[in-house]
Amino acid sequence: MTTDAAIRPRRAELAGFLKARRERLSPEEVGLPPAPRRRTPGLRREEVAVLAGVGVTWYTWLEQGRPINASGQVLDAVARTLRLDRAEREHLYRLAEATPLRAWGTTSGASDAIRAVLHGLDPMPATLINGRFDILESNAAHVALFAEWHTLPCVHKNLLWCCVTEPRAREWFVDYEREIPHLVARLRSAYGRHVGDPTWEEDLRRLQEISPEFAELWSRHEVAEPRDRVLRFRHKVAGDLTFDRTELTFPTAPGLSIAVYAPRDDPTRDHLRLTRPTA
Numbered sequence: 001m002t003t004d005a006a007i008r009p010r011r012a013e014l015a016g017f018l019k020a021r022r023e024r025l026s027p028e029e030v031g032l033p034p035a036p037r038r039r040t041p042g043l044r045r046e047e048v049a050v051l052a053g054v055g056v057t058w059y060t061w062l063e064q065g066r067p068i069n070a071s072g073q074v075l076d077a078v079a080r081t082l083r084l085d086r087a088e089r090e091h092l093y094r095l096a097e098a099t100p101l102r103a104w105g106t107t108s109g110a111s112d113a114i115r116a117v118l119h120g121l122d123p124m125p126a127t128l129i130n131g132r133f134d135i136l137e138s139n140a141a142h143v144a145l146f147a148e149w150h151t152l153p154c155v156h157k158n159l160l161w162c163c164v165t166e167p168r169a170r171e172w173f174v175d176y177e178r179e180i181p182h183l184v185a186r187l188r189s190a191y192g193r194h195v196g197d198p199t200w201e202e203d204l205r206r207l208q209e210i211s212p213e214f215a216e217l218w219s220r221h222e223v224a225e226p227r228d229r230v231l232r233f234r235h236k237v238a239g240d241l242t243f244d245r246t247e248l249t250f251p252t253a254p255g256l257s258i259a260v261y262a263p264r265d266d267p268t269r270d271h272l273r274l275t276r277p278t279a
Contacts, residue, residue, distance in 0.1 A: 007196075008065075008196075009195045009196040009201070010095055010195040010196060011065030011066070011067070011095075012065050013095055013191070013192070013195045014062070014063075014065055014092075014095035014096055015063055015064055015065035016221055017091065017092065017095060017221040017223075018062065018063045018078075018082070018092075019063060019221075020219075020220060020221035020222075021082045021084065021088065022042050022043050022045070022048055022063075023040065023041045023042030023043075024042055025042050025043050025082065025083060026042065026043075027043065027047065029083075030051055030081070030083075032047060045059055045060050045063060048078070048081055048082065051081040052074075052077040052078045052080070052081040053077055054074055054077060054078070059078070062078075062096070070096045070097070075092060075093055075096055075097075079092055086225065087185075087189055087223045087224050087225040088223050090189070090192075090223075091188070091189055091192050091223040094192040094193065095192055095195070110128055110136065110137065110253060110256055111252065111253065114128070114250055114253060114256070114258070115128075115137065117248070117258065118137060118138075118139050118258055119139045119140075121139060121141075121258070121260055122139045122140050123141050123272065123273070124141060124260055124261060124262050124263070125138075125139065125141040125142035125144075125145045125146075125243075125260075125261040125272075126138070126139050126141070126142055126258050126259065126260045127139070127142045127159075127258070127259050128256060128257075128258050129159060129256070129257055129258075130255050130256055131187075131190035131193070131194070131255050132158065132187065132190065132200065132203060133158050133159040133160045133161075133183065133187065134157060134158050135157040135158060135159060136256070140276075141272070141275075141276075142261070144275045144276045144277065145233070145235070145241075145261070145272070145275050146162075147275070147277075148236065149162060149166065149169075149172065150162070150166055151166065151168055159183065160180075160183050160184070160187060160207075160214075161207065163176065163180055163183075164180065164207070164210075164211040164213055164214045165211060171234065172233060172234050172235075173231075173232075173233060173234075174232035174233065174234055174240070175230075175231055175232055179229065179231065180213075180217070181217055181222070182224055182229070184214065184217040184218060184220075184222070185222040185223050186223075186224050186225070186226060188218065188221065188222060188223045188224075189223040189224060189225065191204070192223070204218070226247055226257075228244060228245065228246045229245045230242065230243070230244060230245070230264060231243050231245050231261070235271075235274075235275060237274050237275065238271040238272060238274040238275050239271055240267075241263070241268045241271060241272060242263070242264040242265055242268050243261040243262060243263060243264055243268065244261075244262045244263075244264050245259060245260065245261050245262075246259075246260055246262070247259050247260070248260060
């Protein structure tokens with residue numbers, strides 16, 4: 001049985017998410033007449049309720065994270081009103097319906113077969129990660145590509161931590177300003193499955209304390225699905241490298257994936273070998 005103590009953090013996450021999504025919409029965007037100057041941005045709770053066809057008190061309680069039941073039909077109406085995309089809808093349903101928590105993937109969840117795939121992808125850089133972007137294991141090409149990424153000691157083997165805590169990350173990661181918000185949005189989506197998990201909560205608390213940039217991005221409550229990305233890195237020896245980044249998932253190991261960096265062009269393919277240590 002799920003206890004109230006376990007559900008409470010999920011309700012708080014739901015409240016913050018709904019408030020953030022409501023505040024990003026203007027009355028004009030949803031067909032309402034222009035409103036006089038408001039103390040807070042976005043729509044009011046009453047306006048969302050009317051547009052969604054639900055009671056004002058019910059919606060207020062939903063946004064406050066109170067213990068109320070929400071049917072799929074009603075959640076659909078709220079999602080349409082708030083203009084949620086697919087990833088945001090799934091996040092809303094997950095939080096509102098209080099689905100059971102699932103353990104995040106660990107190295108023990110990676111079979112020998114998965115490890116063989118990881119290392120067999122060399123010379124393409126690849127790394128095994130979980131939903132928090134913890135780096136669980138990397139192949140030799142990935143280790144070589146990012147061998148000198150850190151100017152400070154690496155205190156947390158995590159793709160996101162390695163970017164927002166490294167002073168020179170913007171210099172080396174050409175697409176930093178575009179990709180870090182995407183990673184944070186993906187982390188927020190994954191967090192919906194682990195609200196209340198002490199490991200996740202402590203990890204997020206520490207990262208918000210260490211990185212004001214992450215704390216600001218986290219406060220937006222943006223969510224995103226995994227999708228293929230084009231990433232560019234500036235390597236001090238190999239020069240500019242461009243990769244198609246995709247992720248391989250495994251039905252036998254939910255929560256784990258292999259992030260693969262496939263060279264996008266011939267110069268990257270040729271210069272990637274320069275990242276490998278010489279004998």
